[in-house]
Amino acid sequence: MRLFLLTFCLLTCLFSKAQETGSIVGKLTDKEMNNDPLAFANVLIKGTTKGTTSDFDGLYEIANLVPGNYTVQYSYVGYETIEIPNVEIISGKVTTINVPMAANEGMQLDEIVITTVSRKDSETALLLDQKKAVEMKTSIGAQELARKGVSDVATAVTKTTGISKQEGSGNVFVRGLGDRYNVTTMNGLPLPSNNPSNKNIDLEIFSTDIVEYIGIDKTYSTKNYGDFAGANIDIASKNYTGSGFIELGVGVGGNSEAIGVSTFYLNDGPNFSGFYSKDYPAFPLNNYNFSTSWDREVGPTPINSSISLKGGDSFNLGEDSRLSFFAVGSFDNDYSYKEGIVRGGVNVSGVPDNDFDSFDYSYNTNSTLMSNIAYRLGKHTFKYNVLYLNSSSQKQQEYYGIIDKDDDAAQGGGFIQRAAFERTTLLVNQFLGDIKLKDNLDLNWGVSYNSLDNVVPNRRQATILPVNSNDPDGPKSMQLISSSSDNHRFYHTLNEDEFAANIATTFKFNKNEDDEFLSNLTLGYSGRMKQINFEATQFNFRILQRDNNNNVQQQPIIQDIYNLDAYFNQQNINEGYFRIETFRGTATTPNVAVLAPQTYGGDQNIHAGFISGTHKFSPKFTAVVGLRGEKINQSIEWNTSLNSGGPSELDSFELLPMTSLKYELTEKQNLKFAASKTYTLPQYKERAPFLFQDIGGDTYGNNGLYASTDYNVDLKWELFPKLTDIISFGVFGKLIQDPINTVTVNSAANDISYVNSGDEATAFGAEFEIRKNLFESETENETDYLKTNMSVGFNLSYMNTNQNLSDGKVIEETTAAGFPLSVTFTNSEDRLSGASDLLLNADISYSKEFSKDKDISATLAYNYFSDRIYALGVQGKGNLVDQAVNTLDFIVKSTLNKNISLGLSAKNLLNPSIERIQDTQNVIVRSYKGGVDLKLSLSYRF
Known part of the structure; x- marks a missing residue:
């Protein structure tokens, strides 16, 4: 088994890293049919060959967009074509555009809400990121943490597959493997342990108030330190981009x-x-x-x-x-x-x-x-x-x-x-x-x-x-x-x-x-x-x-x-x-x-x-x-x-x-x-x-x-x-x-x-x-x-x-x-x-x-x-x-x-x-x- 793994790893010789891009997601609804989902409508980034169609639930996604400003065009046979100009795509973020479409009336601006959120913040964006990634990764973001009433990082990671917490402490077990097999980082940089008994810091002391998302890598990649067999748990600190509050x-x-x-x-x-x-x-x-x-x-x-x-x-x-x-x-x-x-x-x-x-x-x-x-x-x-x-x-x-x-x-x-x-x-x-x-x-x-x-x-x-x-x-x-x-x-x-x-x-x-x-x-x-x-x-x-x-x-x-x-x-x-x-x-x-x-x-x-x-x-x-x-x-x-x-x-x-x-x-x-x-x-x-x-x-x-x-x-x-x-x-x-x-x-x-x-x-x-x-x-x-x-x-x-x-x-x-x-x-x-x-x-x-x-x-x-x-x-x-x-x-x-x-x-x-x-x-x-x-x-x- 060891020989197979080493041979397989070393013989593969092409190298890369995922490009830093943004995405557009959203839902199309049919105003002619009581705002039911509109399936098979066309969504196009004007001036490019990038586009997609909405699925049975009216949902669509265009990923891997280079940061910049675009005009997004929505069309459907028999319906009026809608164009939304100057949609800003930001690296590492997801822009959501939900559009109601109709046959005989134009678009009303107050009917369309455009929001841009961190890719690691919403559950939908995290799943999109997981789907596009080559590596096996799991993440839990601020949106899901709020929904589940999670107040600390130790409890947060237990909401993902294969992770449990030691009773009475913030130590976590990944796939049944305990503290010594895991690595804890913050924004990709290592954190010290707060206890001489443990390798990792007690995750209970991190309030989810500071968290934008928590990334959990159960498979090893070269960006991580090699002292790893369970998971690398990375706490991404909150990076606010909205209006003042x-x-x-x-x-x-x-x-x-x-x-x-x-x-x-x-x-x-x-x-x-x-x-x-x-x-x-x-x-x-x-x-x-x-x-x-x-x-x-x-x-x-x-x-x-x-x-x-x-x-x-x-x-x-x-x-x-x-x-x-x-x-x-x-x-x-x-x-x-x-x-x-x-x-x-x-x-x-x-x-x-x-x-x-x-x-x-x-x-x-x-x-x-x-x-x-x-x-x-x-x-x-x-x-x-x-x-x-x-x-x-x-x-x-x-x-x-x-x-x-x-x-x-x-x-x-x-x-x-x-x-x-x-x-x-x-x-x-x-x-x-x-x-x-x-x-x-x-x-x-x-x-x-x-x-x-x-x-x-x-x-x-x-x-x-x-x-x-x-x-x-x-x-x-x-x-x-x-x-x-x-x-x-x-x-x-x-x-x-x-x-x-x-x-x-x-x-x-x-x-x-x-x-x-x-x-x-x-x-x-x-x-x-x-x-x-x-x-x-x-x-x-x-x-x-x-x-x-x-x-x-x-x-x-x-x-x-x-x-x-x-x-x-x-x-x-x-x-x-x-x-x-x-x-x-x-x-x-x-x-x-x-x-x-x-x-x-x-x-x-x-x-x-x-x-x-x-x-x-x-x-x-x-x-x-x-x-x-x-x-x-x-x-x-x-x-x-x-x-x-x-x-x-x-x-x-x-x-x-x-x-x-x-x-x-x-x-x-x-x-x-x-x-x-x-x-x-x-x-x-x-x-x-x-x-x-x-x-x-x-x-x-x-x-x-x-x-x-x-x-x-x-x-x-x-x-x-x-x-x-x-x-x-x-x-x-x-x-x-x-x-x-x-x-x-x-x-x-x-x-x-x-x-x-x-x-x-x-x-x-x-x-x-x-x-x-x-x-x-x-x-x-x-x-x-x-x-x-x-x-x-x-x-x-x-x-x-x-x-x-x-x-x-x-x-x-x-x-x-x-x-x-x-x-x-x-x-x-x-x-x-x-x-x-x-x-x-x-x-x-x-x-x-x-x-x-x-x-x-x-x-x-x-x-x-x-x-x-x-x-x-x-x-x-x-x-x-x-x-x-x-x-x-x-x-x-x-x-x-x-x-x-x-x-x-x-x-x-x-x-x-x-x-x-x-x-x-x-x-x-x-x-x-x-x-x-x-x-x-x-x-x-x-």
């Missing part, structure tokens, strides 16, 4: 689980806005100088809210230039409550090492500021985008039960409290250019500088045990606590700075008799230079079992488990009940920098050159091929409580061929094929031997981890019955060499790490999609044509994955890297971790216009994903498996007049239990319900 939006809502709690608790310290940070105090080991309380605080009534202000304008600066700008500022927050169970370290007999009833109170914020300026000078375009995001997550987590079945609170009665706050700030600067050097020569470029800061300031964890482990309901104290890290304060910072650049030039040649270019060639360069620095300091509060004279001492009774400030204070340090230390030592440890943080970090540099192109062999058959060469260097150094070492380097050069073929079976049907070679690079957290601690399971990295190699093939059939409809079916296959998996390591603590688990893995699947208007009607009043529409969408993705697992490979490779991991896989072969077999999305929408400025729309949307492996099992224990989840959302939006709009959304109506099990032993290790989210929104447009 200002819009104010507000919203209020709540989560059923959070509102149902009698008292909602949060932490001391963090504020309402989410703009909070706190460093540890001076001299933290000598005395008790921490000012933030250990204890929970009564929070506000958990009512979610949002506010946004956006506006834009565009105007001509001369006959051949135009300036436009757009800006948006928004803030939203939400409260959630999760009550359930948490178990960890389930043994072969199905007995968990710890067993908790868990209570999780959360408060999240998201602040967004974005602005862009675009300047068009003739055929040249220049853009500057700046984006600032601040997101925060505050959690008050409480766990009651068995902490260690063989030791601490073996019969129950243990209590762990964790107060955590995490804040991420991201600044993105982008400068983009599109220059038309000649009619057949284009230059496109973009440069960006991104700066990201992720902080966890002052996470507090406290652990309390029964004085007598056989009396779980009896008195509590610190008497039996032996691990210094059971009570701690933790601080971390992650800084990531990245410079990236893309430049490409396209040369078009080989014209046909219609003056269209049949071939073109693209040459380009892209690079990203990233520096990562992670620092963490943890202050452990070691409980002292002996006094200064080495006599066993009795710890005081904890009178109130929610008043730990009564224990952790200066007086009890003086009494000798505990001391503060780091993993390096105490304030009196000689010749050791005890406050030196645990660290990891390094540089990642990727430089790539590529060549690609297209040749149109016939009106029906088009081929795109390309070759990309990437020089990759990823270095890492670390100094942690587990190990110190480095620099450890991944240094390689990858040749990445690709091809995409398109055959137009009919005017409305396409058959597409794609094949490529890519790779999957491990992330810094996955390579860093740093212990990330969590209740119920800890994780650490493997510096012996290295990249996987991926071979990808796709075949897809598409049918476009109308401009608004699509039916498609596709199959795909992947071969992954040296796949990376999450695995439970052989240890008493059942820690989790990351390994190249075997020699190869395979993934085969199929996808089906249908989007169709069930009915569409149009009625005429005194001034307008009013539409009523009902549409449905359904997509399904099925995938089968399999991999061979090798204990010996893992042990040999990690030992050679100097940090040996012992792994004894329960199964000799298994599915890929993170992969769901079945994904399903369905929606039905209804919309009705009552007047030009008054309408209503409603959407019911359903999503399902099947079980997926979170971590592979070892030593006879089953895999950790995230169970299948069903979600159902209902959204209603109404425009009351030209200024005021209302919206109502009810999300997660089914409110399923979210469960993770250990499958062989069939034990639930995590379980909770997310609750139903209700929101009422109001917007006013000035």
